[in-house]
Amino acid sequence: MAITSANQLELLQTAEAVAREKMIDPNLVVEAMEESLARAAKSRYGAEMDIRVSIDRKTGRATFTRVRTVVEDEELENYQAELTVEQAKQYMADPQIGDEIKDEVPPVELGRIAAQSAKQVILQKVREAERDRQFDEFKDRVGTIINGTVKREEYGNVIVDIGRGEGILRRNEKIGREAYRPNDRIRCFIKDVRREARGPQVFLSRTAPEFMSELFKMEVPEIYDGIIEIKAVARDPGSRAKIAVISYDGSIDPVGACVGMRGSRVQAVVNELQGEKIDIIPWNDDQPTFLVNALQPAEVTKVVLDEDAGKIEVVVPDEQLSLAIGRRGQNVRLASQLTGLDIDILTEAEESERRQKEFAARTQLFMDALDLDEFFAQLLVSEGFTNLEEVAYVEVDELLVIDGVDEDTANELQARARDVLEEANRKAMEHARELGVEDSLVDFEGLTPQMIEALAEDGVKSLEDFATCADWELAGGWTTVNGERIKDDGVLEKFDVSLEEAQNMVMTARIQLGWVDPSDLETEEEAVEDDAAEEGSEA
Numbered sequence: 003m004a005i006t007s008a009n010q011l012e013l014l015q016t017a018e019a020v021a022r023e024k025m026i027d028p029n030l031v032v033e034a035m036e037e038s039l040a041r042a043a044k045s046r047y048g049a050e051m052d053i054r055v056s057i058d059r060k061t062g063r064a065t066f067t068r069v070r071t072v073v074e075d076e077e078l079e080n081y082q083a084e085l086t087v088e089q090a091k092q093y094m095a096d097p098q099i100g101d102e103i104k105d106e107v108p109p110v111e112l113g114r115i116a117a118q119s120a121k122q123v124i125l126q127k128v129r130e131a132e133r134d135r136q137f138d139e140f141k142d143r144v145g146t147i148i149n150g151t152v153k154r155e156e157y158g159n160v161i162v163d164i165g166r167g168e169g170i171l172r173r174n175e176k177i178g179r180e181a182y183r184p185n186d187r188i189r190c191f192i193k194d195v196r197r198e199a200r201g202p203q204v205f206l207s208r209t210a211p212e213f214m215s216e217l218f219k220m221e222v223p224e225i226y227d228g229i230i231e232i233k234a235v236a237r238d239p240g241s242r243a244k245i246a247v248i249s250y251d252g253s254i255d256p257v258g259a260c261v262g263m264r265g266s267r268v269q270a271v272v273n274e275l276q277g278e279k280i281d282i283i284p285w286n287d288d289q290p291t292f293l294v295n296a297l298q299p300a301e302v303t304k305v306v307l308d309e310d311a312g313k314i315e316v317v318v319p320d321e322q323l324s325l326a327i328g329r330r331g332q333n334v335r336l337a338s339q340l341t342g343l344d345i346d347i348l349t350e351a352e353e354s355e356r357r358q359k360e361f362a363a364r365t366q367l368f369m370d371a372l373d374l375d376e377f378f379a380q381l382l383v384s385e386g387f388t389n390l391e392e393v394a395y396v397e398v399d400e401l402l403v404i405d406g407v408d409e410d411t412a413n414e415l416q417a418r419a420r421d422v423l424e425e426a427n428r429k430a431m432e433h434a435r436e437l438g439v440e441d442s443l444v445d446f447e448g449l450t451p452q453m454i455e456a457l458a459e460d461g462v463k464s465l466e467d468f469a470t471c472a473d474w475e476l477a478g479g480w481t482t483v484n485g486e487r488i489k490d491d492g493v494l495e496k497f498d499v500s501l502e503e504a505q506n507m508v509m510t511a512r513i514q515l516g517w518v519d520p521s522d523l524e525t526e527e528e529a530v531e532d533d534a535a536e537e538g539s540e541a
Contacts, residue, residue, distance in 0.1 A: 031128060032057050039064060047107065050082040066109055072101045136167040137202035140195045147216045148206075152186040162188055162206060169204035177208050177276050178240030189274060191216060208275075211235035214243060217274055221267045222260055224249075230256045233285040236339035240276050244296060244336045248285035257282045281336075289314070289341065296337040300326035303350060313344045320349045344489075364388055372418045381405065394419035427451040433458075440464040446514075448507050453494055460493045469511040477504035 018028050036055045043053040043066055052069040070083055072090045090097035097103075150162035150169060158173035160182055171190055182188060190206035191213035207213060215232045224230040229251050237243040249256035260282045261268050268280055286292040290305040293314060304317040318326045326347050327334050338345045348356070361383055368379035371390055381404050387393055393401075394416055401412035430451040431444075437458040442465035444454060462468055477499050478492030494504065512518040 029059075032059065034126075034128060036064075039066075043107070048082060050080055052083040053107070064109065066107045068105045068107050070103045070105075072097050072099055072103070074099060133202055137195065137197055139166060140164075140192065140202065140204050144192050144195055145212065145216075146192055147189060147213070147220070148192055149187065149189050150206075152182040152184055152188055154184060155182065160188070162190065164204065164206075167202070167204060169206045171206040171208065175205075175207040175209050177278070180208070180240075180276065209237065209239035211237050214245065214271065214275065214280075217271045218245070218260060218267075221262070221270050224254060224256075224259045229254060230259055234340050234342075236336040237278070238332055238336060240278055242279045242281070242332055242336065243275075244281045244283055244340050246283045246285040246292070246296070246340055257284055283340070289343065293337065293341050293343065293345070296340050297326055297333065300333065302326075304353075307343075313346070314341075315346045315348060315353075317348050317350055317353045320351055323347065323349050368393075371422045372415060378406075390419045390423055394423055430455040438463050442466075443468055446507075446511065448503075448510075450497070453497055453499075456493055456496075462493070465511055465515060469508060469515055469517060471508055473501055473504040473508060476508070477501045 018031075022028075036057055039055040039057075040053050043055065044051060047053060047068070052071075054067050054069055056065045056067065057063070058065070070085050072087060073084045075086050075088075078084055078086055085103070087097050087099070090101065090103060093103045094101070148164050148169070150164040153161045153163045153168065155161070160171040160176070162169045162171055169190065169192070171188070175193070190208055191210050192204060193207040193210055193212075194205040196203050196205070212235070214235050214237060218232060219225045222230065225232060225247075230247055230249050232245060232247055234246040235243065236245075245260075247256040247260055249259070259267075268282065272278060272280060281298060283292075283295045283298065286295060290307055293305060293316065294302045297316065297318075300318055300322045302316055302318055306315040306317075307313075316326070325333070328336075334345055334347055361380075364383045364387075365376065365379045367390070368374050368382050368387075369376060372379075372393070374382075382393065385400075385404055387396075396416075398409065398412045398416070401407055401415060402409065407415075427450070431454065434444075434451065434455040434457075437455075439454055439458040440463055443449070443457065443463065446465055446468065449457070457463070457468065462471065471493075474490055474492065476492050476494045478495035479490045479501065481488045481490055492499070492504070499507075509518065513520055
Protein backbone atom coordinates (compact mmCIF):
# COMPACT_ATOMS: atom_id res chain seq x y z
CA MET A 3 0.00 0.00 0.00
CA ALA A 4 1.49 3.35 -1.02
CA ILE A 5 1.09 6.16 1.46
CA THR A 6 -0.11 8.42 -1.34
CA SER A 7 -2.95 6.11 -2.21
CA ALA A 8 -4.31 6.18 1.34
CA ASN A 9 -6.78 8.70 2.54
CA GLN A 10 -4.39 11.33 3.81
CA LEU A 11 -6.94 13.06 6.05
CA GLU A 12 -7.66 9.70 7.67
CA LEU A 13 -4.08 9.78 8.98
CA LEU A 14 -4.79 12.95 10.98
CA GLN A 15 -8.17 11.69 12.13
CA THR A 16 -6.56 8.51 13.46
CA ALA A 17 -3.90 10.55 15.28
CA GLU A 18 -6.54 12.75 16.89
CA ALA A 19 -8.64 9.76 17.92
CA VAL A 20 -5.68 8.00 19.54
CA ALA A 21 -4.58 11.23 21.28
CA ARG A 22 -8.09 11.82 22.60
CA GLU A 23 -8.39 8.26 23.89
CA LYS A 24 -4.99 8.30 25.62
CA MET A 25 -5.30 11.98 26.66
CA ILE A 26 -2.01 13.00 25.10
CA ASP A 27 -0.93 15.69 22.62
CA PRO A 28 -2.00 14.82 19.00
CA ASN A 29 1.38 16.11 17.78
CA LEU A 30 3.08 13.28 19.69
CA VAL A 31 1.02 10.73 17.76
CA VAL A 32 1.79 12.40 14.43
CA GLU A 33 5.50 12.47 15.30
CA ALA A 34 5.31 8.75 16.08
CA MET A 35 3.73 8.17 12.66
CA GLU A 36 6.48 10.19 11.01
CA GLU A 37 9.15 8.10 12.74
CA SER A 38 7.46 4.83 11.80
CA LEU A 39 7.19 5.88 8.13
CA ALA A 40 10.83 6.97 8.15
CA ARG A 41 11.86 3.52 9.40
CA ALA A 42 9.81 1.88 6.68
CA ALA A 43 11.46 4.12 4.07
CA LYS A 44 14.94 3.24 5.34
CA SER A 45 14.16 -0.44 4.97
CA ARG A 46 13.20 0.31 1.34
CA TYR A 47 15.95 2.74 0.32
CA GLY A 48 18.72 1.51 2.62
CA ALA A 49 19.43 1.76 6.36
CA GLU A 50 22.46 3.99 5.75
CA MET A 51 20.34 6.75 4.26
CA ASP A 52 18.97 9.58 6.41
CA ILE A 53 15.30 9.52 5.42
CA ARG A 54 12.92 11.88 7.17
CA VAL A 55 9.16 12.08 6.91
CA SER A 56 7.00 15.14 7.49
CA ILE A 57 3.21 14.93 7.73
CA ASP A 58 1.33 18.14 6.98
CA ARG A 59 -0.80 18.92 10.04
CA LYS A 60 -3.63 20.30 7.85
CA THR A 61 -3.81 18.04 4.79
CA GLY A 62 -2.24 14.88 6.14
CA ARG A 63 0.15 14.66 3.17
CA ALA A 64 3.35 12.76 3.99
CA THR A 65 6.57 14.07 2.44
CA PHE A 66 9.61 11.77 2.25
CA THR A 67 12.96 13.59 2.24
CA ARG A 68 16.51 12.30 1.86
CA VAL A 69 18.97 14.39 3.90
CA ARG A 70 22.73 14.58 3.31
CA THR A 71 25.08 16.56 5.56
CA VAL A 72 28.21 18.44 4.39
CA VAL A 73 31.34 17.24 6.25
CA GLU A 74 35.14 17.57 6.05
CA ASP A 75 36.84 15.37 3.42
CA GLU A 76 38.64 13.26 6.03
CA GLU A 77 35.45 12.77 8.08
CA LEU A 78 33.44 11.33 5.21
CA GLU A 79 32.32 7.83 6.24
CA ASN A 80 28.70 7.34 5.20
CA TYR A 81 28.44 8.06 1.46
CA GLN A 82 24.65 7.75 1.56
CA ALA A 83 24.08 10.40 4.26
CA GLU A 84 27.19 12.60 3.96
CA LEU A 85 29.11 14.42 1.24
CA THR A 86 32.16 16.69 0.93
CA VAL A 87 32.21 20.40 0.20
CA GLU A 88 33.23 19.74 -3.42
CA GLN A 89 30.39 17.31 -3.94
CA ALA A 90 27.94 19.73 -2.34
CA LYS A 91 28.81 22.44 -4.89
CA GLN A 92 26.69 20.54 -7.40
CA TYR A 93 23.61 21.38 -5.29
CA MET A 94 24.37 24.80 -3.78
CA ALA A 95 26.59 27.80 -4.52
CA ASP A 96 28.59 28.16 -1.30
CA PRO A 97 28.29 25.02 0.86
CA GLN A 98 29.52 25.15 4.48
CA ILE A 99 30.40 22.35 6.89
CA GLY A 100 27.18 21.26 8.58
CA ASP A 101 24.83 22.36 5.80
CA GLU A 102 22.10 19.90 4.83
CA ILE A 103 21.01 19.04 1.30
CA LYS A 104 17.45 17.77 1.08
CA ASP A 105 15.94 15.85 -1.82
CA GLU A 106 12.36 14.66 -1.90
CA VAL A 107 12.04 10.95 -2.68
CA PRO A 108 9.02 8.92 -3.79
CA PRO A 109 6.76 7.53 -1.06
CA VAL A 110 7.32 3.89 -0.18
CA GLU A 111 5.02 0.92 -0.54
CA LEU A 112 4.10 -0.32 2.96
CA GLY A 113 4.16 -4.10 2.84
CA ARG A 114 2.60 -6.25 5.56
CA ILE A 115 5.83 -6.48 7.58
CA ALA A 116 6.62 -2.78 7.19
CA ALA A 117 3.08 -1.84 8.21
CA GLN A 118 3.28 -4.09 11.26
CA SER A 119 6.62 -2.52 12.20
CA ALA A 120 5.19 0.96 11.78
CA LYS A 121 2.25 0.04 14.00
CA GLN A 122 4.61 -1.18 16.74
CA VAL A 123 6.60 2.07 16.60
CA ILE A 124 3.44 4.15 16.91
CA LEU A 125 2.13 2.05 19.81
CA GLN A 126 5.47 2.29 21.63
CA LYS A 127 5.65 6.07 21.22
CA VAL A 128 2.05 6.50 22.33
CA ARG A 129 2.72 4.29 25.37
CA GLU A 130 5.79 6.34 26.32
CA ALA A 131 3.86 9.59 25.90
CA GLU A 132 1.06 8.23 28.07
CA ARG A 133 3.53 7.24 30.80
CA ASP A 134 5.19 10.67 30.70
CA ARG A 135 1.79 12.32 31.02
CA GLN A 136 0.89 10.18 34.03
CA PHE A 137 4.21 10.87 35.74
CA ASP A 138 3.98 14.63 35.11
CA GLU A 139 0.41 14.67 36.41
CA PHE A 140 1.08 12.85 39.68
CA LYS A 141 4.64 13.93 40.55
CA ASP A 142 3.40 17.37 41.64
CA ARG A 143 0.66 15.83 43.76
CA VAL A 144 3.01 13.99 46.12
CA GLY A 145 2.05 14.96 49.66
CA THR A 146 -1.64 15.40 48.92
CA ILE A 147 -4.77 13.32 49.41
CA ILE A 148 -6.48 11.64 46.47
CA ASN A 149 -9.81 9.86 46.15
CA GLY A 150 -9.96 6.64 44.19
CA THR A 151 -11.81 3.42 43.55
CA VAL A 152 -10.56 -0.03 44.47
CA LYS A 153 -9.94 -2.11 41.33
CA ARG A 154 -8.51 -5.32 42.76
CA GLU A 155 -6.29 -6.78 45.47
CA GLU A 156 -3.00 -8.58 44.72
CA TYR A 157 -1.14 -10.40 47.50
CA GLY A 158 -2.50 -8.00 50.11
CA ASN A 159 -1.71 -4.90 48.04
CA VAL A 160 -4.67 -2.84 46.85
CA ILE A 161 -4.66 -1.48 43.28
CA VAL A 162 -6.58 1.82 43.21
CA ASP A 163 -8.05 3.60 40.18
CA ILE A 164 -7.06 7.25 40.66
CA GLY A 165 -8.47 8.71 37.47
CA ARG A 166 -5.82 8.88 34.77
CA GLY A 167 -3.79 6.06 36.21
CA GLU A 168 -3.47 3.48 38.94
CA GLY A 169 -1.98 3.69 42.41
CA ILE A 170 -0.79 0.93 44.70
CA LEU A 171 -1.66 0.79 48.40
CA ARG A 172 0.79 -1.69 49.86
CA ARG A 173 -0.12 -4.08 52.60
CA ASN A 174 2.03 -2.25 55.19
CA GLU A 175 0.42 1.09 54.26
CA LYS A 176 -3.10 -0.05 55.16
CA ILE A 177 -4.63 0.69 58.56
CA GLY A 178 -4.88 -2.39 60.75
CA ARG A 179 -6.94 -5.12 59.20
CA GLU A 180 -8.65 -2.98 56.56
CA ALA A 181 -10.31 -4.98 53.81
CA TYR A 182 -11.56 -3.58 50.53
CA ARG A 183 -13.73 -4.93 47.76
CA PRO A 184 -13.73 -3.89 44.10
CA ASN A 185 -15.49 -0.54 43.45
CA ASP A 186 -15.13 0.58 47.10
CA ARG A 187 -14.36 4.29 47.43
CA ILE A 188 -11.05 4.97 49.17
CA ARG A 189 -9.12 8.04 50.26
CA CYS A 190 -5.31 7.85 50.34
CA PHE A 191 -2.20 9.95 50.72
CA ILE A 192 0.18 10.10 47.72
CA LYS A 193 3.47 9.14 49.34
CA ASP A 194 5.74 8.79 46.31
CA VAL A 195 5.75 8.72 42.51
CA ARG A 196 8.58 6.93 40.68
CA ARG A 197 9.56 6.24 37.09
CA GLU A 198 9.94 2.51 36.52
CA ALA A 199 10.39 0.25 33.50
CA ARG A 200 6.74 -0.76 33.54
CA GLY A 201 5.62 2.87 33.78
CA PRO A 202 5.16 5.46 36.53
CA GLN A 203 4.28 3.95 39.89
CA VAL A 204 2.10 5.93 42.32
CA PHE A 205 2.57 4.71 45.90
CA LEU A 206 -0.29 5.42 48.28
CA SER A 207 -0.51 5.33 52.07
CA ARG A 208 -3.10 5.48 54.83
CA THR A 209 -0.63 5.02 57.70
CA ALA A 210 1.67 7.99 57.00
CA PRO A 211 1.57 10.75 59.67
CA GLU A 212 1.19 13.25 56.81
CA PHE A 213 -2.13 11.61 55.91
CA MET A 214 -3.55 12.71 59.24
CA SER A 215 -2.11 16.21 58.81
CA GLU A 216 -3.78 16.57 55.41
CA LEU A 217 -7.11 15.28 56.78
CA PHE A 218 -7.04 17.92 59.53
CA LYS A 219 -6.16 20.56 56.92
CA MET A 220 -9.32 19.58 55.02
CA GLU A 221 -11.53 19.65 58.14
CA VAL A 222 -10.07 22.71 59.95
CA PRO A 223 -10.15 25.95 57.92
CA GLU A 224 -7.73 27.64 60.36
CA ILE A 225 -5.04 25.06 59.46
CA TYR A 226 -5.66 25.54 55.74
CA ASP A 227 -5.38 29.34 56.18
CA GLY A 228 -2.13 29.02 58.18
CA ILE A 229 -3.54 30.47 61.41
CA ILE A 230 -2.96 27.11 63.11
CA GLU A 231 0.05 24.95 62.27
CA ILE A 232 0.51 21.22 62.81
CA LYS A 233 4.01 20.96 64.28
CA ALA A 234 4.30 17.19 64.78
CA VAL A 235 2.30 13.99 64.35
CA ALA A 236 2.89 10.53 65.84
CA ARG A 237 0.69 7.57 64.92
CA ASP A 238 0.05 4.00 65.85
CA PRO A 239 -2.18 3.48 62.78
CA GLY A 240 -5.69 2.33 63.53
CA SER A 241 -5.18 2.53 67.29
CA ARG A 242 -4.02 5.89 68.62
CA ALA A 243 -2.31 9.09 67.52
CA LYS A 244 -0.97 12.34 68.98
CA ILE A 245 -0.90 15.60 67.06
CA ALA A 246 0.78 18.81 68.24
CA VAL A 247 -0.67 22.15 67.09
CA ILE A 248 0.12 25.81 67.64
CA SER A 249 -1.93 28.94 66.96
CA TYR A 250 -0.46 32.15 65.57
CA ASP A 251 -3.55 34.09 66.62
CA GLY A 252 -3.86 34.62 70.37
CA SER A 253 -7.65 34.70 70.15
CA ILE A 254 -7.88 31.18 68.69
CA ASP A 255 -7.43 28.07 70.80
CA PRO A 256 -5.61 25.55 68.55
CA VAL A 257 -6.90 22.48 70.40
CA GLY A 258 -10.49 23.70 70.45
CA ALA A 259 -10.39 24.63 66.76
CA CYS A 260 -9.18 21.15 65.83
CA VAL A 261 -11.77 19.45 68.01
CA GLY A 262 -14.61 21.54 66.58
CA MET A 263 -18.13 22.08 67.81
CA ARG A 264 -19.09 18.99 69.84
CA GLY A 265 -16.06 17.23 68.39
CA SER A 266 -17.35 17.36 64.82
CA ARG A 267 -14.02 18.15 63.17
CA VAL A 268 -11.88 15.59 64.96
CA GLN A 269 -14.65 13.00 64.67
CA ALA A 270 -14.59 13.32 60.87
CA VAL A 271 -10.87 12.47 60.91
CA VAL A 272 -11.41 9.62 63.40
CA ASN A 273 -14.08 8.09 61.16
CA GLU A 274 -11.77 8.19 58.13
CA LEU A 275 -9.00 6.49 60.16
CA GLN A 276 -11.13 3.57 61.30
CA GLY A 277 -11.76 4.87 64.81
CA GLU A 278 -8.14 5.84 65.58
CA LYS A 279 -8.15 7.77 68.89
CA ILE A 280 -6.48 11.17 68.51
CA ASP A 281 -4.91 13.25 71.30
CA ILE A 282 -4.63 16.91 70.27
CA ILE A 283 -1.79 18.58 72.17
CA PRO A 284 -0.75 22.26 72.36
CA TRP A 285 2.79 22.74 71.03
CA ASN A 286 5.37 24.45 73.25
CA ASP A 287 8.92 25.48 72.31
CA ASP A 288 10.05 24.49 75.81
CA GLN A 289 10.74 20.76 75.43
CA PRO A 290 10.01 19.72 79.06
CA THR A 291 6.68 21.58 78.98
CA PHE A 292 5.83 20.07 75.61
CA LEU A 293 6.67 16.60 76.91
CA VAL A 294 4.38 17.05 79.92
CA ASN A 295 1.58 17.88 77.45
CA ALA A 296 2.51 14.95 75.20
CA LEU A 297 2.25 12.42 78.04
CA GLN A 298 -1.34 13.34 78.77
CA PRO A 299 -3.52 12.01 80.32
CA ALA A 300 -0.76 11.02 82.78
CA GLU A 301 0.40 13.56 85.40
CA VAL A 302 4.12 14.39 85.56
CA THR A 303 5.95 15.33 88.76
CA LYS A 304 9.37 16.26 87.41
CA VAL A 305 11.25 16.40 84.09
CA VAL A 306 15.06 16.19 83.66
CA LEU A 307 16.35 17.01 80.15
CA ASP A 308 19.72 15.95 78.72
CA GLU A 309 19.91 17.97 75.48
CA ASP A 310 23.27 16.52 74.33
CA ALA A 311 21.98 12.95 74.45
CA GLY A 312 18.52 13.89 73.22
CA LYS A 313 17.24 12.08 76.28
CA ILE A 314 14.71 13.04 78.93
CA GLU A 315 13.74 11.56 82.28
CA VAL A 316 10.18 11.87 83.51
CA VAL A 317 9.12 11.25 87.09
CA VAL A 318 5.49 10.36 87.69
CA PRO A 319 3.53 9.37 90.81
CA ASP A 320 3.54 5.63 91.46
CA GLU A 321 -0.15 5.26 90.64
CA GLN A 322 0.33 7.12 87.30
CA LEU A 323 3.06 4.83 85.92
CA SER A 324 0.82 2.49 83.93
CA LEU A 325 -1.14 5.44 82.53
CA ALA A 326 2.07 7.22 81.43
CA ILE A 327 3.46 4.12 79.74
CA GLY A 328 0.15 3.13 78.17
CA ARG A 329 -0.97 -0.24 76.87
CA ARG A 330 2.07 -2.07 75.46
CA GLY A 331 4.07 1.15 75.88
CA GLN A 332 1.91 3.00 73.37
CA ASN A 333 1.56 6.33 75.21
CA VAL A 334 5.26 6.83 75.93
CA ARG A 335 6.23 5.59 72.46
CA LEU A 336 3.96 8.13 70.75
CA ALA A 337 5.17 10.90 73.06
CA SER A 338 8.76 9.98 72.15
CA GLN A 339 7.99 10.13 68.41
CA LEU A 340 6.17 13.44 68.85
CA THR A 341 9.00 15.15 70.77
CA GLY A 342 11.93 13.40 69.10
CA LEU A 343 13.38 12.53 72.51
CA ASP A 344 14.26 9.26 74.18
CA ILE A 345 12.05 9.10 77.27
CA ASP A 346 12.78 7.25 80.50
CA ILE A 347 9.82 7.07 82.89
CA LEU A 348 10.46 6.62 86.60
CA THR A 349 8.14 6.53 89.57
CA GLU A 350 8.82 8.83 92.51
CA ALA A 351 9.95 5.82 94.54
CA GLU A 352 12.37 4.66 91.80
CA GLU A 353 13.84 8.14 91.45
CA SER A 354 14.31 8.44 95.19
CA GLU A 355 16.06 5.06 95.30
CA ARG A 356 18.31 6.01 92.38
CA ARG A 357 19.25 9.33 93.99
CA GLN A 358 20.14 7.53 97.19
CA LYS A 359 22.38 5.11 95.27
CA GLU A 360 24.12 7.98 93.47
CA PHE A 361 24.62 9.80 96.77
CA ALA A 362 26.10 6.67 98.36
CA ALA A 363 28.39 6.00 95.37
CA ARG A 364 29.78 9.56 95.35
CA THR A 365 30.20 9.49 99.11
CA GLN A 366 32.20 6.25 98.83
CA LEU A 367 34.33 7.76 96.04
CA PHE A 368 35.41 10.70 98.22
CA MET A 369 35.94 8.45 101.24
CA ASP A 370 38.25 6.09 99.30
CA ALA A 371 40.10 8.60 97.13
CA LEU A 372 40.55 11.47 99.63
CA ASP A 373 40.72 9.39 102.83
CA LEU A 374 37.74 11.17 104.40
CA ASP A 375 35.24 10.00 106.98
CA GLU A 376 31.68 9.35 105.88
CA PHE A 377 30.23 12.55 107.35
CA PHE A 378 32.75 14.81 105.60
CA ALA A 379 32.31 12.98 102.28
CA GLN A 380 28.54 13.39 102.56
CA LEU A 381 29.02 17.13 103.08
CA LEU A 382 30.93 17.35 99.78
CA VAL A 383 28.22 15.44 97.92
CA SER A 384 25.49 17.57 99.50
CA GLU A 385 27.22 20.71 98.21
CA GLY A 386 26.99 19.35 94.65
CA PHE A 387 30.49 17.89 94.13
CA THR A 388 30.25 14.82 91.90
CA ASN A 389 33.86 13.94 91.01
CA LEU A 390 37.50 14.50 91.97
CA GLU A 391 38.13 17.00 89.16
CA GLU A 392 35.59 19.39 90.67
CA VAL A 393 37.24 19.18 94.08
CA ALA A 394 40.78 19.54 92.69
CA TYR A 395 40.29 22.53 90.42
CA VAL A 396 37.36 24.45 91.89
CA GLU A 397 37.94 27.89 93.41
CA VAL A 398 38.91 27.57 97.08
CA ASP A 399 36.04 29.89 98.07
CA GLU A 400 33.54 27.23 96.97
CA LEU A 401 35.03 24.77 99.47
CA LEU A 402 35.06 27.31 102.27
CA VAL A 403 31.23 27.55 102.27
CA ILE A 404 31.10 23.99 103.64
CA ASP A 405 30.62 23.87 107.41
CA GLY A 406 33.86 23.07 109.23
CA VAL A 407 36.15 23.71 106.24
CA ASP A 408 38.82 26.38 106.68
CA GLU A 409 41.49 27.45 104.16
CA ASP A 410 44.04 24.87 105.30
CA THR A 411 41.46 22.08 105.06
CA ALA A 412 40.40 23.23 101.60
CA ASN A 413 44.01 23.31 100.36
CA GLU A 414 44.62 19.85 101.80
CA LEU A 415 41.49 18.50 100.07
CA GLN A 416 42.59 19.92 96.73
CA ALA A 417 46.16 18.62 97.15
CA ARG A 418 44.87 15.09 97.87
CA ALA A 419 42.49 15.22 94.90
CA ARG A 420 45.26 16.39 92.56
CA ASP A 421 47.62 13.67 93.77
CA VAL A 422 44.99 11.01 93.08
CA LEU A 423 44.26 12.43 89.62
CA GLU A 424 47.96 12.67 88.72
CA GLU A 425 48.52 9.07 89.77
CA ALA A 426 45.51 7.98 87.72
CA ASN A 427 46.83 9.93 84.71
CA ARG A 428 50.27 8.30 85.06
CA LYS A 429 48.78 4.80 85.16
CA ALA A 430 46.47 5.56 82.23
CA MET A 431 49.38 6.80 80.12
CA GLU A 432 51.54 3.79 81.02
CA HIS A 433 48.73 1.47 79.97
CA ALA A 434 48.21 3.40 76.74
CA ARG A 435 51.94 3.14 75.95
CA GLU A 436 51.79 -0.60 76.57
CA LEU A 437 48.94 -0.81 74.07
CA GLY A 438 51.13 0.88 71.46
CA VAL A 439 49.78 4.44 71.36
CA GLU A 440 51.94 6.81 69.26
CA ASP A 441 53.34 10.23 70.22
CA SER A 442 51.25 11.91 67.53
CA LEU A 443 48.11 11.06 69.52
CA VAL A 444 49.67 11.73 72.93
CA ASP A 445 50.73 15.23 71.85
CA PHE A 446 47.32 16.09 70.37
CA GLU A 447 45.78 18.93 72.34
CA GLY A 448 42.46 18.28 74.06
CA LEU A 449 42.93 14.61 74.99
CA THR A 450 43.52 13.60 78.61
CA PRO A 451 45.55 10.50 79.54
CA GLN A 452 42.32 8.64 80.36
CA MET A 453 40.89 9.58 76.95
CA ILE A 454 44.07 8.38 75.23
CA GLU A 455 43.86 5.11 77.17
CA ALA A 456 40.21 4.61 76.14
CA LEU A 457 41.07 5.34 72.49
CA ALA A 458 44.02 2.90 72.57
CA GLU A 459 41.80 0.18 74.05
CA ASP A 460 39.42 0.76 71.11
CA GLY A 461 42.26 0.42 68.58
CA VAL A 462 42.80 4.15 67.95
CA LYS A 463 46.55 4.51 68.49
CA SER A 464 47.71 7.29 66.14
CA LEU A 465 46.59 10.69 64.97
CA GLU A 466 45.71 9.13 61.60
CA ASP A 467 43.43 6.62 63.34
CA PHE A 468 41.82 9.44 65.31
CA ALA A 469 41.25 11.56 62.18
CA THR A 470 39.29 8.75 60.50
CA CYS A 471 36.81 8.53 63.40
CA ALA A 472 33.27 9.84 63.00
CA ASP A 473 32.04 12.33 65.59
CA TRP A 474 29.34 9.94 66.86
CA GLU A 475 31.94 7.17 67.30
CA LEU A 476 33.67 9.42 69.84
CA ALA A 477 30.75 11.24 71.50
CA GLY A 478 28.04 8.60 71.02
CA GLY A 479 24.61 9.22 69.57
CA TRP A 480 21.25 7.77 68.72
CA THR A 481 20.05 5.86 65.67
CA THR A 482 16.37 5.43 64.76
CA VAL A 483 15.59 1.92 63.51
CA ASN A 484 11.98 1.04 62.68
CA GLY A 485 10.78 3.97 64.77
CA GLU A 486 12.84 2.89 67.82
CA ARG A 487 15.78 4.97 69.05
CA ILE A 488 18.88 2.81 69.62
CA LYS A 489 21.88 4.05 71.62
CA ASP A 490 25.30 4.21 69.92
CA ASP A 491 28.03 4.19 72.59
CA GLY A 492 30.95 6.58 72.04
CA VAL A 493 34.57 5.88 72.99
CA LEU A 494 34.87 9.22 74.80
CA GLU A 495 31.24 9.48 75.90
CA LYS A 496 32.02 8.70 79.54
CA PHE A 497 34.26 11.80 79.59
CA ASP A 498 31.27 14.03 78.70
CA VAL A 499 32.64 14.89 75.25
CA SER A 500 29.82 16.53 73.27
CA LEU A 501 29.13 15.89 69.59
CA GLU A 502 30.31 19.40 68.71
CA GLU A 503 33.57 18.96 70.65
CA ALA A 504 34.16 15.62 68.89
CA GLN A 505 33.57 17.26 65.50
CA ASN A 506 36.07 20.04 66.30
CA MET A 507 38.75 17.62 67.51
CA VAL A 508 38.43 15.33 64.48
CA MET A 509 38.54 18.29 62.09
CA THR A 510 41.61 19.72 63.88
CA ALA A 511 43.36 16.36 63.50
CA ARG A 512 42.55 16.27 59.78
CA ILE A 513 43.89 19.80 59.33
CA GLN A 514 47.12 18.93 61.17
CA LEU A 515 47.58 15.91 58.90
CA GLY A 516 47.00 18.04 55.81
CA TRP A 517 43.85 16.15 54.81
CA VAL A 518 41.73 19.30 54.94
CA ASP A 519 42.55 22.85 53.83
CA PRO A 520 41.35 25.39 56.45
CA SER A 521 40.53 27.88 53.68
CA ASP A 522 38.02 25.40 52.23
CA LEU A 523 36.27 25.24 55.60
CA GLU A 524 36.08 29.04 55.76
CA THR A 525 34.54 29.13 52.28
CA GLU A 526 31.94 26.52 53.29
CA GLU A 527 31.08 28.45 56.46
CA GLU A 528 30.67 31.69 54.49
CA ALA A 529 28.39 29.90 52.01
CA VAL A 530 26.26 28.53 54.86
CA GLU A 531 26.04 31.99 56.45
CA ASP A 532 25.04 33.54 53.11
CA ASP A 533 22.31 30.91 52.62
CA ALA A 534 21.01 31.55 56.14
CA ALA A 535 20.99 35.31 55.49
CA GLU A 536 19.06 34.82 52.24
CA GLU A 537 16.49 32.61 53.95
CA GLY A 538 16.11 35.22 56.70
CA SER A 539 15.55 38.02 54.17
CA GLU A 540 12.97 35.94 52.28
CA ALA A 541 11.10 35.26 55.50
